[in-house]
Amino acid sequence: MKKIILIILLQVISANVLIAQKLVTNLSDLYKIEENKIMFINKPLSYLLGEIQPTIKRVIGSPSSQNSSVSAFLMYFINDEEKNKLKAKGIKPIHLLIYIKEDFKWDVKDRYNNNKWNWTTEDLDKYGNLTVLDVGIIGELY
Amino acid sequence: MNIFSKTALFLIIIICTLNACRKDNYISQEIYEQNDGFFKRNNSIQSNQKRASALELVKGPDLIDTIINELKMLDLEKRFANTVVKKYGLPKWDSNLRIKNSNAYSSVFIPIVDSNGKVDELLFAYQDNKKKLVYKFINRNTKQYKLPEHGNPENTMFTQKTLNGIFGYFDGVFKSDIANQNNNKKSTFSVKANDYITVYCWYYTWAYSDPNGKVTVGSTNYEQCVYKVIITTPIAGDIINDNSVPPPSSSPSDYTNPITDPCAQAAKNVAEANTLVQDMSFINAVNEIKTAASDGNEHTISFGRTSDNEIIKSIIKTDGNIGNASVYTGLSNYFADIHNHPNNAKPSSLDLYYLVNSHQNYEKLNTRFVLMGNGELYALTITDYSKAANFIAKYPLEENPPGFFDFPKILSDEMFEIHDDLVTQNYSDLDANCFALAYILNKNNTGLALLKYENNSFKRQSIDGYLNESTNKIIYTKNNCN
Numbered sequence: 001m002k003k004i005i006l007i008i009l010l011q012v013i014s015a016n017v018l019i020a021q022k023l024v025t026n027l028s029d030l031y032k033i034e035e036n037k038i039m040f041i042n043k044p045l046s047y048l049l050g051e052i053q054p055t056i057k058r059v060i061g062s063p064s065s066q067n068s069s070v071s072a073f074l075m076y077f078i079n080d081e082e083k084n085k086l087k088a089k090g091i092k093p094i095h096l097l098i099y100i101k102e103d104f105k106w107d108v109k110d111r112y113n114n115n116k117w118n119w120t121t122e123d124l125d126k127y128g129n130l131t132v133l134d135v136g137i138i139g140e141l142y
Numbered sequence: 143m144n145i146f147s148k149t150a151l152f153l154i155i156i157i158c159t160l161n162a163c164r165k166d167n168y169i170s171q172e173i174y175e176q177n178d179g180f181f182k183r184n185n186s187i188q189s190n191q192k193r194a195s196a197l198e199l200v201k202g203p204d205l206i207d208t209i210i211n212e213l214k215m216l217d218l219e220k221r222f223a224n225t226v227v228k229k230y231g232l233p234k235w236d237s238n239l240r241i242k243n244s245n246a247y248s249s250v251f252i253p254i255v256d257s258n259g260k261v262d263e264l265l266f267a268y269q270d271n272k273k274k275l276v277y278k279f280i281n282r283n284t285k286q287y288k289l290p291e292h293g294n295p296e297n298t299m300f301t302q303k304t305l306n307g308i309f310g311y312f313d314g315v316f317k318s319d320i321a322n323q324n325n326n327k328k329s330t331f332s333v334k335a336n337d338y339i340t341v342y343c344w345y346y347t348w349a350y351s352d353p354n355g356k357v358t359v360g361s362t363n364y365e366q367c368v369y370k371v372i373i374t375t376p377i378a379g380d381i382i383n384d385n386s387v388p389p390p391s392s393s394p395s396d397y398t399n400p401i402t403d404p405c406a407q408a409a410k411n412v413a414e415a416n417t418l419v420q421d422m423s424f425i426n427a428v429n430e431i432k433t434a435a436s437d438g439n440e441h442t443i444s445f446g447r448t449s450d451n452e453i454i455k456s457i458i459k460t461d462g463n464i465g466n467a468s469v470y471t472g473l474s475n476y477f478a479d480i481h482n483h484p485n486n487a488k489p490s491s492l493d494l495y496y497l498v499n500s501h502q503n504y505e506k507l508n509t510r511f512v513l514m515g516n517g518e519l520y521a522l523t524i525t526d527y528s529k530a531a532n533f534i535a536k537y538p539l540e541e542n543p544p545g546f547f548d549f550p551k552i553l554s555d556e557m558f559e560i561h562d563d564l565v566t567q568n569y570s571d572l573d574a575n576c577f578a579l580a581y582i583l584n585k586n587n588t589g590l591a592l593l594k595y596e597n598n599s600f601k602r603q604s605i606d607g608y609l610n611e612s613t614n615k616i617i618y619t620k621n622n623c624n
Contacts, residue, residue, distance in 0.1 A: 041544075062558040066571045068487035070546050072558055081614040088609035088616070097555045099543040112566040134543030136551045 023051040027077055027094055027141055034137045041135075045073075045098065046128030048135065049119075052096075056119035058083055061106035061127075070133070071100040078142070080117045092139035101131035180223040181210050183235045205250055205275070206235050209267045212275060226279065230263035231256035234316075239308060253312040254279075261312040282309050405623035408591040408602040411523040412623070415509060415593060415600045418445065418478060419519075423455040427480055430458050431513055435482045439467075442481040446473030447506075469496075476504045480511035488575035489522045489592065491549045495539045497522055498530045498590070519595040520576065529589025537586075553582055560607070563616055577605045577618070594622075 023032050033040070033051070040048040049056075058076035062069075075096040076083055086093045104127060111117070183206065217223045226233075231254050239251040254263040262282045267275050418424050427443040434441040437460075444456040456470040456479075469479050483489075489512045497510050501524060509523040524530050540550045548554055557578040564574035580592040580603035593600040602623040610617045 060559060060562045062561065066565075067558055067561055068490065068571075068575045069548060069554060069557075070543060072554070074555060074558055074562075084609055084614050084616050097551055097558075108562055108565045136555075138552060138555045 022053045025053045027054060030094060030096070030137050033096065033135055037135050040132050042101075043132055044128060045100065045130045045132055046124060048098065048132055049124065049128070058117045059119045059123070061104070061108070063100075063106050064103045066106070071103055071130075073098045073100065073127075074138075075119060086142055091142060093142050094137065094139040097136045097138050099133040099135070101133050104130060174218075174221050174224075176214065176217055177223045177227050179232055180217075180227055181214050182232075183207075183210065205267065205269065206238060206252075209250065209252075209275060209277075210235065213277065216277070222279075226254060226263065230254040231260075233265055237312075237316075239311065251308055251312075253316070255312075255316055259316040261309060261316060264308070264312070280305065405602060407525045408523065408593070408623065411509060411521075411525055411591065412593060412600045412602065415511075415521050415523065415595075418453065418509075419595065419600070421453045423453045424480070427455050427458075428513060428519075431480065431482050432517075434458060434460060435484055435513075435515065438484050440481050440484065442467045442469045442479055444470050444473055444476055444479035446477060447475040449474075469500075471500070471504060475506050477506040478509040478511065479507075480513060482513045482515070484515045486514045486516055486518075486572050488572065488579055489520050491539065492547060493522055494590065495534055497524065498527075498534050501527055501530075514572065516572070518572070521593040521595075521600060523591050523593060524589060525591050526589030529587060531589075533586060533588040533590065549582075557582060560618070563607075564605075564618055567618060576603060577620075581605050581607070 023036065024030055030052075033048070040051075054077045056075045056077060057079045060074040062072045062074070064071040073096070075098065076093060077095070078086070078093055083093055213223070233252050234255050235252055237253055237255075239253075249269065250267040252265040252267070253261040254265060255261055264280045264282075266278045266280055268278070269275055423445065427445070431441050431443060439460055442459045446454050446456070448454055454473060456473050459468055459470050461468050467481050469481075481493075489510070493510050493512060497507070501507050508527075509521050512520045512522070514520070537550050537553055539547050542548050542551055542554065549557070557575070560578035560581055561571070561574040564577055565571065569577065576592060576594065582588075583590045583592055584604055592603045594603050604621040604623065605618045606621050607616050607618045609615070
């Protein structure tokens, strides 16, 4: 009996570990997002971001009312300085391009003036319910 | 012939061939002789005194000997010195103009002076770090497109006007020295083909030039900036001290810049647009569209020509589509059209793909005018159809995201990012979007240009982006054609 309980306990623990395991644990896993994007389309942005472990250190919001196109987020895993340095070397650092269904408010100047480059918990509260239309991986591993 | 004779004959042929090869190698090594005059220093106290009094110089360690030694080595490989002497004269090493760059190292301009005391070529040596120097020959008549035309009052840019000012400075230095310039010997040595090229461009504080061409020498109290940009197109006449550069296809003595003038590329289209915009048919079309635009839809009018070359316009078309309004194409010699963007959206990807694709059926069609809700007038125009066709073949219209047709993700992504950068630099959304589009068009050599009607004429839109190494920000500067 003890053995059975132990086995069940181990199974529960391992199942929980598997559930807690995110789809993307490092940058090279990012391509899994594109491969499995059907999982994320028409789902909330928060669901997609919940599958990504690396920290989003630089985010560009591009609402349709500002970009003459479709709303989108560009999410980088390096800070602005690192991104610009790589860009100047001709390297486009790997990042997510996430198309969003809704228009949203995004004050670039406010974020710039207050050095708010990264994706914050406030952002997640504010934009997490937006709907993902498509997601792509742009750039290269650095 | 027996087997022995055959073997002996075979060996003789082999030995002769090897000897011939050896001789060829010997000849090829001998054929280039370095021009000693190019590398000879001639300390001119007079010139140095003039320089010191004319400009505020930054004192630093003397690099001239180092530069000469490096170029001597480089010349053995690249073989540029004879060509430079033949075409432009001799370097006046000790009449150099030296300035400090943001790395706290030196940048040195060395004039190449011909027998008449004229300086049409400069050797620029940029000290990238303590041990690395990068070289470039700069021709007076080769426009440096990567340099902004004008500077800014903050003295944070090295501009085309600044470069002109440096040439002007050397003109003054050597004007009175002509009598001493009679010992120039023109070289008759042959020239090797691959003696050119640079992949660097540099920008740093030195002077402020206003749009009238007045150059003010900058004080070293200003923060110095350095921008380096990799130029992917080789420039004949330049050299660089690395071996990564492919040989040029141009003739050995051809020093003309193979980069065609981006303004000249669009000049014909600009002229045509400027003519059309003054035509009554166009003025009436704009008024019709402005009136119709009150319904919030897009409206289109196309333009053609009669057999007498008279410009005619079509009826106005309104189908309620936004972003993909249909066009009346039944006019003879249909060559342009105009439609409105009620929401001040930039000329779209659909406008662009329609233009290039339709050119196949209407060979005179080369321009689409877009009238913004705020009254601004833009034009997308084909400057080189084959390049435009290649561009849309390489980057075809994509359903991206589903239900929305646009540029491929890689291009949209870049435009979103440039838009973001430009808005932080106080560009309006419309300007930021338009310049982002212009940047993509120019960078990808698309054979397409974005024009904007400003101050009574169309101007090709263009920006250049550089890394400000002191702030690690990408800085964009307008480089519109006048």
